[in-house]
Amino acid sequence: MVTASLDLVYKNPDIGAVLLECSDLPPYAKDIQSHVQLPVYDFITLIKxxxxxxxxxxxxxxI
Known part of the structure; x- marks a missing residue:
C-alpha cells in the first residue's frame, strides 16, 4: 500500500490528501501518511x- 501510494502521489503531484475507501485499508494509514507526507482519511477518521x-x-x- 505504501508503494502504491507513493507511486500515486509521484504521478499526481497535485494530490492534497489520500482517501482510503476500503475497510481493509485503515491499518495502513499511519505508514502511508508517514511516507507520502499528506493527510490520510478513512472511514474510521470519519466515525471519530x-x-x-x-x-x-x-x-x-x-494536565
Whole structure:
C-alpha cells in the first residue's frame, strides 16, 4: 500500500490528501501518511470526527 501510494502521489503531484475507501485499508494509514507526507482519511477518521463533534467532554486543561 505504501508503494502504491507513493507511486500515486509521484504521478499526481497535485494530490492534497489520500482517501482510503476500503475497510481493509485503515491499518495502513499511519505508514502511508508517514511516507507520502499528506493527510490520510478513512472511514474510521470519519466515525471519530462525527463522534467527537456530538460528544464533547468538559475541558479541564492538558494536565
Amino acid at each position: 470526527w462525527i463522534h467527537h463533534s456530538t460528544s464533547h467532554k468538559p475541558y479541564h486543561g492538558f
